[in-house]
Amino acid sequence: MPTAAVVGAGLSGLTAAHRLSTAGWSVRVFEAAPRVGGRTVSDRIGGYLVDGGASALGASYRAYLDLVAEVGLTTVPSSPYIGIYRDGRIHHLRLDRLVRSALGTRVLSARAKLRAVRLAVDLVRARAAGYLDYSDMRRSAPLDTETARDYALRALDAELEEYLCGPVVRCMLIAGTDRVSRVELFSGLANIFSSRIHALVGGQGRLAEELAGRLDVALSDPVERVADLGHRVAVTHSGTADEFDACVVSAPLPVAREICPDRAAVLGPLHDALGYTQAITVAVGTRIAPDSPAMLVQMPAKEDPDIALLFLEHHKAPDRAPPGHGLIGCDWDTAAAEKWMGATDEEIVEHTLASLRRVFPELFAGAADPVELTHVTRWRHALPLTSVGAYRHIGEFNAALDPADRIQFAGDYMSAAGQNTAVEFGTRAAHNLLSR
Structure with a gap:
């Protein structure tokens, strides 16, 4: 039975591990964080289901939706x-x-x-x-x-x-x-603008949780080095070195470059060319729902330089809020997130509520406080910042990878970042190893 290590229990890493495992490989997944999912995380808080990272799905996300159906999960259409x-x-x-x-x-x-x-x-x-x-x-x-x-x-x-x-x-x-x-x-x-939007029943983190439940996942177990031994791959984690037939590295680009010195020649140029955005997401649960039927309200920078998006989560899927209540996910612009990252939760919530009072005045028209839940999530590495020329570097990086290598990569830096591309590149990494 071939053996493989997967570094990172985000969606791409778990997809790669799932594909290898179902093909008969013995797979071990190492995750530095205390939970799986990466930036697809969901938390149940006081009757609300809060998606703290990735939020919605396009109906064109075929790879993702096929995997959801394969593992027995379901999606529901969001408000149009x-x-x-x-x-x-x-x-x-x-x-x-x-x-x-x-x-x-x-x-x-x-x-x-x-x-x-x-x-x-x-x-x-x-x-x-x-x-x-x-x-x-x-x-x-x-x-x-x-x-x-x-x-x-x-x-x-x-x-x-x-x-x-x-x-x-x-x-x-x-x-x-x-x-x-x-x-x-x-x-x-x-x-x-080309497809309907869907949401995963149980939260956007549900797919990662389902995949992890079928795999051998070591949480709070950071990998310090991935070394190519020629015929094997040595993975050093928490001070211990284990050998595997192959490895999939699904960590963020700065981590991948640090732990894979043998692949510095291909990782280095992309790392130097590609930065990451920072993000702050504030979930606000309200005793009544806003009047808008929208699932998503886009905020032009001219109207609000700090808050970029407002997801009306109760219109995204019915399990996100108790009946009659509202849940609003407020995503900050990365420029504002960079300035406010060190602020307290109370300061971030107060600034967010000031925008909500302006956009949804009906929520605050009564004498009682309509807010019954606030939850702040910070992402210091949110998404690759694809400035001009970044996609040329991404293309050159992918072209330089050897599909027959024992060390494969499946990260958010390999294409346009998203849940569908995470599944696609996790599947590609596994396919390359299986084809060997």
């Missing part, structure tokens, strides 16, 4: 409404009637809607040319030449940059359009 906040009100769009609602919305002027035709044409051309092929990001090079803001101001106009491009990019990376590549804008448009 999304909102964009402008000038003191939420403007709603229906994803299942997108063209009709987009033509009728007042979030954009008539002139901006006409200019948006150029964006739609550019997106269709990019998809047709294969520039958004997540399996080979080198093909994104023709798009990866300017920031999302530079593209919007050059090809569109300031209004579309502020109230369409900006909210989409903030939804993808929780960062401003001036910090990320145009690839993120096109990828976000393709994902957000």
